[in-house]
Amino acid sequence: MEEIxxxxxxxxxxxxxxxxxxxxxxxxDRMKIKKNTILRLSGAILLYTLIMIFFSFIL
Amino acid sequence: xxxxxxxxxxAFLFETMDSCAGMGFxxxxxxxxxxxxxxxxxxxxxxxxxxxxxxxTAGYFHHEFENVRFSYKRPLTKATKIMxxxxxxxxxxxxxxVVLTYYTLELPTKVIKSYVAILVLAMGLIGLFSFKKMxxxxxxxxxxxxxxxxxxxxxxxxxxxxxxxxxGQIFSGxxxxxxxxxxxxxxxxxxxxxxASFLFISSYGVVIDYVLLPSIFTGGFLAAVLxxxxxxxxxxxxxxxxxxxxxxxxxxxxxxxxxxxxx
Numbered sequence: 001m002e003e004i005x006x007x008x009x010x011x012x013x014x015x016x017x018x019x020x021x022x023x024x025x026x027x028x029d030r031m032k033i034k035k036n037t038i039l040r041l042s043g044a045i046l047l048y049t050l051i052m053i054f055f056s057f058i059l
Numbered sequence: 060x061x062x063x064x065x066x067x068x069x070a071f072l073f074e075t076m077d078s079c080a081g082m083g084f085x086x087x088x089x090x091x092x093x094x095x096x097x098x099x100x101x102x103x104x105x106x107x108x109x110x111x112x113x114x115x116t117a118g119y120f121h122h123e124f125e126n127v128r129f130s131y132k133r134p135l136t137k138a139t140k141i142m143x144x145x146x147x148x149x150x151x152x153x154x155x156x157v158v159l160t161y162y163t164l165e166l167p168t169k170v171i172k173s174y175v176a177i178l179v180l181a182m183g184l185i186g187l188f189s190f191k192k193m194x195x196x197x198x199x200x201x202x203x204x205x206x207x208x209x210x211x212x213x214x215x216x217x218x219x220x221x222x223x224x225x226x227g228q229i230f231s232g233x234x235x236x237x238x239x240x241x242x243x244x245x246x247x248x249x250x251x252x253x254x255a256s257f258l259f260i261s262s263y264g265v266v267i268d269y270v271l272l273p274s275i276f277t278g279g280f281l282a283a284v285l286x287x288x289x290x291x292x293x294x295x296x297x298x299x300x301x302x303x304x305x306x307x308x309x310x311x312x313x314x315x316x317x318x319x320x321x322x
Contacts, residue, residue, distance in 0.1 A: 014137045014197060015234025017128045022236075022295050030292045037123055041284065044116065048280050051112070055273050056060045 063274045065095075070109070070278025078117040078286030080298070080305045081228075081242035082221035084110060084279075087309065090316050092271070101268040104257040107250045109275045113283035114247020118142075120287035121240030129244065141233070142241045145206050145224055149249035152210035152220070157256045159215070172317055175212050175219040180310030182226035186303030202231035219313070221246065222306045235298040236290050243283075 021030060033041075069088060077084035085106055092102045122129045130136045135143075205227020213220040221242060228238035261267050290298070 014141060015127075015237035018126045018234050018236040018240075018295070021125050021291065027292060027294070033288075040120075040123055044120075044280075044284050047116075048277075051276065051280075052273065055276070059060045059269055059273065 060273050061270065062277065063271070066092075066271060066274035067278040070275045071282045072278075074113055074279040074282035075286050075289070076305060077221065077246075078113070078121075078243050078283055079239060079290055080302045081225035081239040082306065083309055084221070084246075086218055086221065087312065097271065098268070100266065101271055104254055104267045105269065105271045105275055107253040107257065108272065109279045111247055111250035111254055112276065113279040114243055114245075114250055116280060117283040117287055118240065118244025118247055120284055121243060121290065124287045124291040126236040126287060126290050127240035129240075138237060138241055141202065141228075142245045144203065145209075145241065146245040146248035148206045148210040149213065149220060149224075149245060150252040152212075152214035153249060153253045153256055155214035157260070169317060171212075171215055172218070172313065175223075176310050176313035176317060178212075178310075179219050179222040179226075179306055179313065182223065182230075183303045183306030183308075183310055186226055186229055186306065187300065197232040199231070202228060202233070205231065219309075220249070222309055225302065226306055229302065235295050235302055239290055239298070239302075240287070243287075 069091060073084050073088045076082075076087075089102055089106060093099070118129065121127050127138050128136050129139045129142065131139075206224060209220045209223035209227065212218065212223060224245070225238060225242050228241065229235060233241070257265075257267060
């Protein structure tokens with residue numbers, strides 16, 4: 001239990017995730033985009049479209 | 060609704076650098092838009108509104124691309140706590156600057172802007188020449204100090220909030236990629252308060268012109284999605300050099316602008 005707590009604390013350290021990505025993955029691996037991320041990027045495009053439609057109505 | 064290609068490109072470039080290096084959107088784009096002939100009420104509130112949306116977008120995608128780990132539930136991660144501290148100090152600074160404007164307190168603009176330009180330049184130079192020797196231990200006191208200093212500068216209307224916060228985080232031992240992500244999200248929160256204060260002023264008869272909003276938002280939004288990905292794929296060693304060099308560039312740009320060479 002103590003070890004798990006220590007692990008979690010370590011993960012929560014500032015910059016831990018970014019440091020891990022840099023040290024464990026090559027540039028080529030870092031360039032790969034996960035399926036979930038593609039979905040979220042599509043969500044961003046949808047959000048952009050909705051905001052622009054909103055602007056076209058109010059401006 | 061009209062879209063201006065030049066404005067979209069400028070907003071895209073400055074927001075890309077802002078979301079990659081944590082600085083430059085307001086400091087760099089505002090004077091350029093003034094030079095292009097736009098009025099302060101067409102520029103400042105629109106940049107704040109756009110930065111509010113793009114700050115949250117960039118923060119979200121920095122988290123998605125694992126440049127940072129934010130949490131919205133307890134226990135909050137350290138990065139979230141730092142982001143909130145920086146955001147709260149920034150919000151207080153905005154409110155303070157609005158109060159100063161309300162009481163029309165005259166501060167020697169050129170002197171305080173020169174002080175911030177020199178401060179940013181010096182921080183960039185120190186960051187660039189000491190990055191190899193710099194100890195990477197987390198120093199929370201220094202972080203709060205630099206957030207206070209940046210907030211004070213913003214509060215007296217001198218700007219340079221992003222560069223001072225960003226360099227302050229690096230000096231406090233925060234990993235560059237993570238520092239960029241923290242600044243992006245905290246600037247989003249600060250910009251909401253900034254825009255709200257403009258709405259407050261507009262209720263007293265000041266008219267905000269939204270003509271630039273679709274163009275600035277388009278360029279900024281695209282950059283806010285792309286920049287976190289660039290931060291992820293480019294190695295931190297490169298950001299360690301690019302960020303202070305960009306801060307030096309911004310400091311010099313401010314000094315040149317103050318000397319009147321750009322106007």
